[in-house]
Amino acid sequence: MEKQEDKLAELLVQNGLKRTLPRLKVLDILSKRDSATSQPFLEKVMGSDADRVTLYRILQTFEEKGIIHKVLDGQGTANYALCTTGCSQHEHHDEHLHFNCRNCQRVYCLDAVRIPRIKTPPGFSVENISLTAVGLCSYCSDNKSE
Amino acid sequence: MEKQEDKLAELLVQNGLKRTLPRLKVLDILSKRDSATSQPFLEKVMGSDADRVTLYRILQTFEEKGIIHKVLDGQGTANYALCTTGCSQHEHHDEHLHFNCRNCQRVYCLDAVRIPRIKTPPGFSVENISLTAVGLCSYCSDNKSE
DNA sequence: TTAAGTGCAAAATCTTTGCAAATGT
DNA sequence: ACATTTGCAAAGATTTTGCACTTAA
Numbered sequence: 246m247e248k249q250e251d252k253l254a255e256l257l258v259q260n261g262l263k264r265t266l267p268r269l270k271v272l273d274i275l276s277k278r279d280s281a282t283s284q285p286f287l288e289k290v291m292g293s294d295a296d297r298v299t300l301y302r303i304l305q306t307f308e309e310k311g312i313i314h315k316v317l318d319g320q321g322t323a324n325y326a327l328c329t330t331g332c333s334q335h336e337h338h339d340e341h342l343h344f345n346c347r348n349c350q351r352v353y354c355l356d357a358v359r360i361p362r363i364k365t366p367p368g369f370s371v372e373n374i375s376l377t378a379v380g381l382c383s384y385c386s387d388n389k390s391e
Numbered sequence: 392m393e394k395q396e397d398k399l400a401e402l403l404v405q406n407g408l409k410r411t412l413p414r415l416k417v418l419d420i421l422s423k424r425d426s427a428t429s430q431p432f433l434e435k436v437m438g439s440d441a442d443r444v445t446l447y448r449i450l451q452t453f454e455e456k457g458i459i460h461k462v463l464d465g466q467g468t469a470n471y472a473l474c475t476t477g478c479s480q481h482e483h484h485d486e487h488l489h490f491n492c493r494n495c496q497r498v499y500c501l502d503a504v505r506i507p508r509i510k511t512p513p514g515f516s517v518e519n520i521s522l523t524a525v526g527l528c529s530y531c532s533d534n535k536s537e
Numbered sequence: 538t539t540a541a542g543t544g545c546a547a548a549a550t551c552t553t554t555g556c557a558a559a560t561g562t
Numbered sequence: 563a564c565a566t567t568t569g570c571a572a573a574g575a576t577t578t579t580g581c582a583c584t585t586a587a
Contacts, residue, residue, distance in 0.1 A: 296544045347518070539586105545583100
Protein backbone atom coordinates (compact mmCIF):
# COMPACT_ATOMS: atom_id res chain seq x y z
CA MET A 246 0.00 0.00 0.00
CA GLU A 247 1.20 3.44 -0.93
CA LYS A 248 2.34 5.70 1.82
CA GLN A 249 0.48 8.91 2.53
CA GLU A 250 3.74 10.74 2.21
CA ASP A 251 4.20 9.53 -1.33
CA LYS A 252 0.73 10.59 -2.29
CA LEU A 253 1.52 14.10 -1.20
CA ALA A 254 4.79 14.16 -3.08
CA GLU A 255 2.97 12.88 -6.11
CA LEU A 256 0.66 15.87 -5.96
CA LEU A 257 3.66 18.07 -6.54
CA VAL A 258 5.03 16.07 -9.45
CA GLN A 259 1.63 15.88 -11.10
CA ASN A 260 1.51 19.62 -11.12
CA GLY A 261 5.01 20.14 -12.42
CA LEU A 262 6.29 21.37 -9.09
CA LYS A 263 9.54 20.44 -7.50
CA ARG A 264 9.45 18.30 -4.44
CA THR A 265 10.93 20.62 -1.86
CA LEU A 266 10.98 20.39 1.90
CA PRO A 267 8.85 23.46 2.65
CA ARG A 268 6.21 22.33 0.16
CA LEU A 269 6.06 18.81 1.54
CA LYS A 270 5.70 20.15 5.03
CA VAL A 271 2.81 22.40 4.07
CA LEU A 272 1.05 19.46 2.44
CA ASP A 273 1.77 17.29 5.45
CA ILE A 274 0.29 19.82 7.85
CA LEU A 275 -2.81 20.41 5.77
CA SER A 276 -3.41 16.70 5.23
CA LYS A 277 -3.46 16.06 8.96
CA ARG A 278 -6.04 18.69 9.85
CA ASP A 279 -9.76 18.24 9.84
CA SER A 280 -10.38 21.88 9.13
CA ALA A 281 -9.05 24.61 6.89
CA THR A 282 -5.88 26.16 8.25
CA SER A 283 -5.14 29.82 8.57
CA GLN A 284 -2.06 31.48 7.18
CA PRO A 285 -0.92 32.61 10.67
CA PHE A 286 -1.36 29.11 12.07
CA LEU A 287 0.59 27.60 9.21
CA GLU A 288 3.30 30.15 9.70
CA LYS A 289 3.61 29.19 13.34
CA VAL A 290 3.68 25.46 12.69
CA MET A 291 6.17 25.76 9.86
CA GLY A 292 8.53 27.46 12.24
CA SER A 293 11.96 27.70 10.69
CA ASP A 294 11.12 25.17 8.00
CA ALA A 295 10.07 27.96 5.73
CA ASP A 296 10.46 31.67 5.52
CA ARG A 297 7.27 33.68 5.82
CA VAL A 298 7.63 34.83 2.23
CA THR A 299 8.17 31.30 1.01
CA LEU A 300 4.95 30.27 2.69
CA TYR A 301 3.03 33.01 0.91
CA ARG A 302 4.47 31.86 -2.37
CA ILE A 303 3.78 28.19 -1.74
CA LEU A 304 0.17 28.85 -0.84
CA GLN A 305 -0.30 30.98 -3.90
CA THR A 306 1.23 28.38 -6.18
CA PHE A 307 -0.80 25.57 -4.64
CA GLU A 308 -3.97 27.54 -5.04
CA GLU A 309 -3.25 28.31 -8.67
CA LYS A 310 -2.59 24.65 -9.37
CA GLY A 311 -5.79 23.60 -7.69
CA ILE A 312 -4.03 21.66 -4.94
CA ILE A 313 -5.54 23.68 -2.13
CA HIS A 314 -8.31 26.19 -1.92
CA LYS A 315 -8.69 29.32 0.06
CA VAL A 316 -11.61 30.05 2.35
CA LEU A 317 -12.00 33.38 4.08
CA ASP A 318 -13.18 33.27 7.65
CA GLY A 319 -15.44 35.83 9.27
CA GLN A 320 -12.55 38.24 9.72
CA GLY A 321 -11.34 37.95 6.17
CA THR A 322 -8.33 35.87 7.13
CA ALA A 323 -7.28 33.35 4.52
CA ASN A 324 -7.62 29.69 5.46
CA TYR A 325 -6.42 26.83 3.33
CA ALA A 326 -7.57 23.28 2.82
CA LEU A 327 -6.49 20.48 0.52
CA CYS A 328 -8.82 20.17 -2.41
CA THR A 329 -10.77 17.00 -2.80
CA THR A 330 -10.25 15.12 -6.04
CA GLY A 331 -12.07 16.93 -8.74
CA CYS A 332 -10.33 20.25 -8.42
CA SER A 333 -7.95 21.39 -11.08
CA GLN A 334 -6.14 24.50 -12.10
CA HIS A 335 -9.22 25.61 -13.95
CA GLU A 336 -12.06 24.39 -11.87
CA HIS A 337 -12.54 24.39 -8.15
CA HIS A 338 -15.29 22.38 -6.53
CA ASP A 339 -15.82 23.72 -3.09
CA GLU A 340 -19.53 24.15 -2.90
CA HIS A 341 -20.28 23.07 0.61
CA LEU A 342 -20.88 24.84 3.89
CA HIS A 343 -17.90 26.38 5.61
CA PHE A 344 -18.27 26.62 9.33
CA ASN A 345 -16.12 29.18 11.12
CA CYS A 346 -15.90 28.79 14.90
CA ARG A 347 -15.86 32.16 16.58
CA ASN A 348 -13.95 30.77 19.53
CA CYS A 349 -11.12 28.68 18.06
CA GLN A 350 -11.36 30.33 14.62
CA ARG A 351 -11.18 26.97 12.89
CA VAL A 352 -12.87 26.70 9.52
CA TYR A 353 -14.55 23.37 8.90
CA CYS A 354 -15.45 22.15 5.45
CA LEU A 355 -18.78 20.45 5.99
CA ASP A 356 -19.01 18.47 2.80
CA ALA A 357 -22.26 16.96 3.95
CA VAL A 358 -24.03 20.29 3.63
CA ARG A 359 -24.18 21.23 -0.03
CA ILE A 360 -25.06 24.72 -1.10
CA PRO A 361 -28.68 24.79 -2.21
CA ARG A 362 -29.32 25.84 -5.76
CA ILE A 363 -30.47 29.43 -5.86
CA LYS A 364 -32.06 31.54 -8.55
CA THR A 365 -30.27 34.85 -9.08
CA PRO A 366 -31.99 37.91 -10.46
CA PRO A 367 -31.58 38.44 -14.22
CA GLY A 368 -28.30 40.03 -15.18
CA PHE A 369 -26.25 38.52 -12.41
CA SER A 370 -24.29 35.53 -13.59
CA VAL A 371 -22.87 33.45 -10.79
CA GLU A 372 -19.50 31.84 -11.33
CA ASN A 373 -18.79 30.86 -7.77
CA ILE A 374 -20.77 30.72 -4.61
CA SER A 375 -19.92 30.25 -0.97
CA LEU A 376 -21.91 29.66 2.16
CA THR A 377 -20.21 30.42 5.44
CA ALA A 378 -21.59 30.06 8.91
CA VAL A 379 -20.12 31.52 12.07
CA GLY A 380 -20.86 29.97 15.44
CA LEU A 381 -19.44 27.54 17.96
CA CYS A 382 -17.99 24.20 16.92
CA SER A 383 -18.53 21.01 18.89
CA TYR A 384 -15.24 21.20 20.77
CA CYS A 385 -15.73 24.77 21.80
CA SER A 386 -19.34 24.42 22.88
CA ASP A 387 -18.35 21.45 25.05
CA ASN A 388 -15.39 23.15 26.63
CA LYS A 389 -16.89 26.53 27.21
CA SER A 390 -19.40 27.70 29.75
CA GLU A 391 -20.63 31.10 28.85
CA MET B 392 -42.16 65.56 4.09
CA GLU B 393 -38.94 64.93 5.91
CA LYS B 394 -35.72 65.39 4.08
CA GLN B 395 -33.43 62.46 3.47
CA GLU B 396 -30.65 64.45 5.02
CA ASP B 397 -32.54 64.79 8.27
CA LYS B 398 -33.26 61.10 8.39
CA LEU B 399 -29.58 60.40 8.24
CA ALA B 400 -28.78 62.90 10.95
CA GLU B 401 -31.49 61.34 13.04
CA LEU B 402 -29.73 58.02 12.81
CA LEU B 403 -26.81 59.55 14.62
CA VAL B 404 -28.85 61.14 17.36
CA GLN B 405 -30.85 57.98 17.92
CA ASN B 406 -27.62 56.17 18.59
CA GLY B 407 -26.17 58.75 20.90
CA LEU B 408 -23.63 59.91 18.36
CA LYS B 409 -22.70 63.46 17.63
CA ARG B 410 -23.73 64.89 14.32
CA THR B 411 -20.35 65.56 12.75
CA LEU B 412 -19.44 66.35 9.19
CA PRO B 413 -17.40 63.24 8.45
CA ARG B 414 -20.15 61.01 9.83
CA LEU B 415 -22.87 62.72 7.83
CA LYS B 416 -20.83 62.41 4.69
CA VAL B 417 -20.29 58.70 5.20
CA LEU B 418 -24.03 58.20 5.68
CA ASP B 419 -24.74 60.32 2.65
CA ILE B 420 -22.42 58.31 0.44
CA LEU B 421 -23.73 54.97 1.63
CA SER B 422 -27.35 56.03 1.27
CA LYS B 423 -26.83 56.92 -2.36
CA ARG B 424 -25.32 53.64 -3.46
CA ASP B 425 -27.18 50.58 -4.59
CA SER B 426 -24.45 48.27 -3.43
CA ALA B 427 -22.18 47.81 -0.45
CA THR B 428 -19.19 50.12 -0.55
CA SER B 429 -15.62 49.16 0.04
CA GLN B 430 -13.39 50.85 2.55
CA PRO B 431 -10.92 51.93 -0.18
CA PHE B 432 -13.71 53.41 -2.27
CA LEU B 433 -15.12 55.30 0.69
CA GLU B 434 -11.70 56.59 1.48
CA LYS B 435 -11.34 57.92 -2.03
CA VAL B 436 -14.74 59.58 -2.12
CA MET B 437 -14.34 61.12 1.32
CA GLY B 438 -11.24 62.84 0.05
CA SER B 439 -10.13 65.42 2.53
CA ASP B 440 -13.45 65.38 4.36
CA ALA B 441 -12.08 62.81 6.72
CA ASP B 442 -8.77 61.41 7.70
CA ARG B 443 -8.21 57.76 6.91
CA VAL B 444 -8.11 56.95 10.60
CA THR B 445 -11.34 58.80 11.23
CA LEU B 446 -13.00 56.74 8.56
CA TYR B 447 -11.88 53.52 10.20
CA ARG B 448 -13.31 54.73 13.47
CA ILE B 449 -16.58 55.90 11.99
CA LEU B 450 -17.15 52.62 10.25
CA GLN B 451 -16.35 50.71 13.39
CA THR B 452 -18.71 52.81 15.49
CA PHE B 453 -21.50 52.58 12.94
CA GLU B 454 -21.14 48.83 12.78
CA GLU B 455 -21.25 48.49 16.55
CA LYS B 456 -24.39 50.59 16.72
CA GLY B 457 -26.07 48.57 14.02
CA ILE B 458 -26.25 51.46 11.57
CA ILE B 459 -24.26 49.71 8.87
CA HIS B 460 -23.08 46.19 8.35
CA LYS B 461 -19.91 44.80 6.96
CA VAL B 462 -19.74 42.32 4.13
CA LEU B 463 -16.48 40.80 3.01
CA ASP B 464 -15.98 40.44 -0.71
CA GLY B 465 -14.16 37.59 -2.41
CA GLN B 466 -10.79 39.12 -1.57
CA GLY B 467 -11.57 39.66 2.09
CA THR B 468 -11.97 43.41 1.65
CA ALA B 469 -14.54 45.01 3.92
CA ASN B 470 -17.60 46.51 2.25
CA TYR B 471 -20.26 48.47 4.07
CA ALA B 472 -23.97 48.99 3.55
CA LEU B 473 -26.64 50.79 5.51
CA CYS B 474 -28.69 48.39 7.55
CA THR B 475 -32.32 48.03 6.75
CA THR B 476 -34.69 48.74 9.59
CA GLY B 477 -34.60 45.85 11.94
CA CYS B 478 -30.93 45.94 12.76
CA SER B 479 -29.78 47.09 16.14
CA GLN B 480 -26.65 47.07 18.19
CA HIS B 481 -27.44 43.54 19.28
CA GLU B 482 -28.98 41.97 16.28
CA HIS B 483 -28.11 42.21 12.65
CA HIS B 484 -30.42 40.96 9.96
CA ASP B 485 -28.44 40.49 6.85
CA GLU B 486 -29.45 37.07 5.68
CA HIS B 487 -29.66 37.52 1.97
CA LEU B 488 -27.40 36.80 -0.96
CA HIS B 489 -24.41 39.04 -1.46
CA PHE B 490 -23.25 39.26 -5.01
CA ASN B 491 -19.68 40.31 -5.61
CA CYS B 492 -18.85 41.36 -9.17
CA ARG B 493 -15.40 40.20 -10.12
CA ASN B 494 -15.03 43.01 -12.60
CA CYS B 495 -16.18 46.16 -10.80
CA GLN B 496 -15.82 44.62 -7.35
CA ARG B 497 -19.19 45.94 -6.27
CA VAL B 498 -21.06 44.00 -3.64
CA TYR B 499 -24.81 43.88 -4.16
CA CYS B 500 -27.21 43.03 -1.40
CA LEU B 501 -29.83 40.96 -3.16
CA ASP B 502 -32.56 41.06 -0.58
CA ALA B 503 -34.82 39.08 -2.86
CA VAL B 504 -32.68 36.00 -2.46
CA ARG B 505 -32.96 34.79 1.12
CA ILE B 506 -30.54 32.29 2.51
CA PRO B 507 -32.17 28.87 2.49
CA ARG B 508 -32.55 27.17 5.84
CA ILE B 509 -29.88 24.55 6.25
CA LYS B 510 -29.42 21.71 8.69
CA THR B 511 -26.01 21.73 10.33
CA PRO B 512 -24.39 18.59 11.68
CA PRO B 513 -24.83 18.01 15.43
CA GLY B 514 -22.46 20.00 17.59
CA PHE B 515 -22.21 22.97 15.28
CA SER B 516 -24.39 25.83 16.42
CA VAL B 517 -24.85 28.52 13.82
CA GLU B 518 -25.12 32.09 15.01
CA ASN B 519 -24.67 33.80 11.71
CA ILE B 520 -24.65 32.70 8.12
CA SER B 521 -23.68 34.33 4.87
CA LEU B 522 -24.08 33.44 1.25
CA THR B 523 -21.81 35.16 -1.21
CA ALA B 524 -21.66 34.73 -4.93
CA VAL B 525 -18.90 35.92 -7.23
CA GLY B 526 -19.58 36.59 -10.88
CA LEU B 527 -20.42 39.37 -13.30
CA CYS B 528 -23.08 41.93 -12.52
CA SER B 529 -25.50 43.26 -15.12
CA TYR B 530 -23.54 46.40 -15.91
CA CYS B 531 -20.29 44.56 -16.36
CA SER B 532 -21.70 41.74 -18.47
CA ASP B 533 -23.29 44.32 -20.77
CA ASN B 534 -20.21 46.45 -21.11
CA LYS B 535 -17.65 43.75 -21.48
CA SER B 536 -16.83 41.49 -24.35
CA GLU B 537 -14.53 38.73 -23.26
C1' DT C 538 23.89 22.11 -15.46
C1' DT C 539 20.20 24.96 -14.98
C1' DA C 540 15.58 26.31 -14.25
C1' DA C 541 12.80 26.49 -10.19
C1' DG C 542 12.56 27.52 -5.51
C1' DT C 543 14.14 29.65 -1.22
C1' DG C 544 15.72 33.23 2.15
C1' DC C 545 16.74 37.71 3.41
C1' DA C 546 16.23 42.70 3.18
C1' DA C 547 13.43 46.19 2.15
C1' DA C 548 9.27 48.41 0.19
C1' DA C 549 4.38 48.94 0.03
C1' DT C 550 -0.09 48.35 2.27
C1' DC C 551 -3.33 48.19 5.62
C1' DT C 552 -4.87 48.81 10.43
C1' DT C 553 -4.31 50.27 15.15
C1' DT C 554 -2.87 53.32 19.01
C1' DG C 555 -1.81 57.65 21.64
C1' DC C 556 -2.51 62.16 22.37
C1' DA C 557 -3.29 67.10 21.66
C1' DA C 558 -6.44 70.13 19.23
C1' DA C 559 -11.07 70.92 17.51
C1' DT C 560 -16.06 70.40 17.66
C1' DG C 561 -20.97 69.48 18.90
C1' DT C 562 -24.32 69.84 22.49
C1' DA D 563 -17.74 73.89 29.78
C1' DC D 564 -16.99 69.28 28.76
C1' DA D 565 -17.24 64.85 26.87
C1' DT D 566 -16.74 63.33 22.03
C1' DT D 567 -14.64 63.25 17.92
C1' DT D 568 -11.08 64.37 14.84
C1' DG D 569 -6.30 64.73 12.75
C1' DC D 570 -1.67 63.77 12.81
C1' DA D 571 2.36 61.03 13.89
C1' DA D 572 4.00 56.89 14.70
C1' DA D 573 3.80 51.89 15.80
C1' DG D 574 2.24 47.24 14.26
C1' DA D 575 0.82 43.96 11.18
C1' DT D 576 0.35 41.96 6.74
C1' DT D 577 1.61 41.25 2.03
C1' DT D 578 4.61 42.12 -2.00
C1' DT D 579 8.93 42.74 -4.61
C1' DG D 580 13.89 42.21 -5.95
C1' DC D 581 17.77 39.66 -6.09
C1' DA D 582 21.56 36.57 -4.89
C1' DC D 583 22.12 31.88 -3.18
C1' DT D 584 20.57 27.07 -3.05
C1' DT D 585 18.53 22.87 -4.58
C1' DA D 586 15.86 19.24 -7.14
C1' DA D 587 15.78 17.05 -11.44
